[in-house]
Amino acid sequence: MNPIRLFNFPYVVQREIMDSMDLQTIFLLSISSKKMNNLILSVEKARFNKIKYILYDMNLEASIEAVNYNHTSEVILTMDTTMVLGIYKKKKLYISDTLIESKWYTARRTKTAFADEVFESVQKHSYGLFGDNKECKLDINIYAYGFRLPKLKNVSGSNIHIVPSVDGKTLNDYFSASPNQDFINLFGVKPGKLKINSKLYGINCIHTFDGKSQIVPNLLRKFAGKHAFMITLKLDHRDVIQFLKKWKSNELFEKLEILQVTLRDNSDSEPMNPVEIRNAIAIKTLSESVNSPVYNCKTSFGIRRSAS
Amino acid sequence: MSVEPEVPIVQVEEVRENPVLYKIISSDNHVFTISEHAVKLSKTLWDLITNLGLTAENALDNPIPVENVNGKNMETIVQFCERHKYDEEEPEYTNYIREFVLPEWDRQLLSIDNEELFQLILATNYLDIQKLMDYCCRVIGDMAKDKTPEELRIIYGIPTDAEDDALERSASDSPGPSG
Numbered sequence: 001m002n003p004i005r006l007f008n009f010p011y012v013v014q015r016e017i018m019d020s021m022d023l024q025t026i027f028l029l030s031i032s033s034k035k036m037n038n039l040i041l042s043v044e045k046a047r048f049n050k051i052k053y054i055l056y057d058m059n060l061e062a063s064i065e066a067v068n069y070n071h072t073s074e075v076i077l078t079m080d081t082t083m084v085l086g087i088y089k090k091k092k093l094y095i096s097d098t099l100i101e102s103k104w105y106t107a108r109r110t111k112t113a114f115a116d117e118v119f120e121s122v123q124k125h126s127y128g129l130f131g132d133n134k135e136c137k138l139d140i141n142i143y144a145y146g147f148r149l150p151k152l153k154n155v156s157g158s159n160i161h162i163v164p165s166v167d168g169k170t171l172n173d174y175f176s177a178s179p180n181q182d183f184i185n186l187f188g189v190k191p192g193k194l195k196i197n198s199k200l201y202g203i204n205c206i207h208t209f210d211g212k213s214q215i216v217p218n219l220l221r222k223f224a225g226k227h228a229f230m231i232t233l234k235l236d237h238r239d240v241i242q243f244l245k246k247w248k249s250n251e252l253f254e255k256l257e258i259l260q261v262t263l264r265d266n267s268d269s270e271p272m273n274p275v276e277i278r279n280a281i282a283i284k285t286l287s288e289s290v291n292s293p294v295y296n297c298k299t300s301f302g303i304r305r306s307a308s
Numbered sequence: 309m310s311v312e313p314e315v316p317i318v319q320v321e322e323v324r325e326n327p328v329l330y331k332i333i334s335s336d337n338h339v340f341t342i343s344e345h346a347v348k349l350s351k352t353l354w355d356l357i358t359n360l361g362l363t364a365e366n367a368l369d370n371p372i373p374v375e376n377v378n379g380k381n382m383e384t385i386v387q388f389c390e391r392h393k394y395d396e397e398e399p400e401y402t403n404y405i406r407e408f409v410l411p412e413w414d415r416q417l418l419s420i421d422n423e424e425l426f427q428l429i430l431a432t433n434y435l436d437i438q439k440l441m442d443y444c445c446r447v448i449g450d451m452a453k454d455k456t457p458e459e460l461r462i463i464y465g466i467p468t469d470a471e472d473d474a475l476e477r478s479a480s481d482s483p484g485p486s487g
Contacts, residue, residue, distance in 0.1 A: 033467060
């Protein structure tokens with residue numbers, strides 16, 4: 001059958017045709033040629049302007065979605081991560097010169113995962129469609145060894161839950177691409193190679209579950225953001241005393257408004273002695289007549305979307 | 309005591325059975341008859357009818373020539389309009405993408421060769437029939453489902469970047485009208 005040549009239609013018809021396509025089709029169509037990419041850009045500009053941010057999501061399957069200002073969302077690309085599924089099983093797909101084929105998985109049995117390359121290549125290509133300043137969010141919730149976080153730009157918030165752990169070097173690399181993030185929810189960090197001046201410490205709001213009690217002491221020394229919520233199993237009272245002294249004296253933590261550490265029950269750890277801490281830093285109880293300041297802070301990743 | 313409705317329902321049925329009819333002549337001189345409700349689906353034709361001042365009395369004596377649409381496409385268009393003339397008006401869509409299910413009857417009607425579909429869409433665009441345009445575009449959009457960019461290039465006749473570049477080079481190399 002002869003092709004139906006999109007370029008031969010009048011402009012208004014081209015727009016009607018593209019309006020009838022889902023975003024995943026539009027995205028794949030934009031890869032077909034530069035000229036087509038330019039046509040899509042001119043025809044679908046209004047559609048792309050409705051996008052608030054791009055969500056890079058890696059859970060049971062990997063997906064990239066456009067979340068609109070009205071909280072509806074559209075899939076840009078989605079694939080099964082544990083096997084190369086469906087249409088791409090025997091076909092090659094190139095995005096920004098990256099071959100998306102058998103690389104699209106988080107190997108459960110092997111030790112390599114390549115989803116980061118796919119996310120990066122999609123972002124690179126999407127600059128030509130959505131512009132290079134579109135806000136992004138990353139939501140990763142997986143079990144994988146050696147998982148490399150994608151070096152995405154313009155990330156405003158992240159939810160990183162990698163089992164068994166995510167190492168410091170991976171976080172350094174991740175934050176080097178998007179240093180000005182507003183929010184992160186972090187699970188299972190092995191901070192061994194985390195740089196002293198890592199941008200992680202400068203995030204506005206951090207939530208972390210520190211099962212191995214490794215990142216909390218670092219945060220108590222270096223956190224430069226506004227809000228920190230930490231859950232840990234162990235906490236040395238000397239770290240707490242040192243932190244409180246530096247905060248009180250304005251030596252550090254100038255921007256800090258709220259810091260909360262929750263100690264999970266753990267029979268192995270030494271019990272905290274609050275009296276010792278109180279005595280060390282001379283805590284005073286506020287008079288009831290003094291109004292405590294009120295701070296607003298983020299308590300969740302803030303993804304609100306529904307299928308459009 | 310039951311109250312009789314002011315306008316009996318039977319009147320509506322009578323209108324359906326005895327509609328005002330218009331005559332349309334295609335570019336290749338085929339003559340088609342179309343009811344008033346059906347022709348209203350085409351903004352272009354209805355504007356023409358109102359501007360020409362055609363009425364129930366003189367409509368059939370004044371056939372409307374449509375130079376840009378041939379008989380084959382006009383036949384499809386008349387069938388479509390007659391089929392959908394009593395459809396409820398579609399609500400304005402506020403979000404991408406337009407959500408509707410393409411009815412089987414229409415899918416069958418639009419199961420035609422790509423070249424025919426192309427010509428039908430041009431005719432639909434000229435006659436400004438939004439519903440048929442939506443349906444035709446859905447058919448074209450559905451061709452792209454589950455396809456790779458490579459396959460999309462074949463389906464939609466999209467030249468590769470290299471082909472576009474070569475075309476551009478040959479266009480710039482060839483002498484212009486004065487050369």
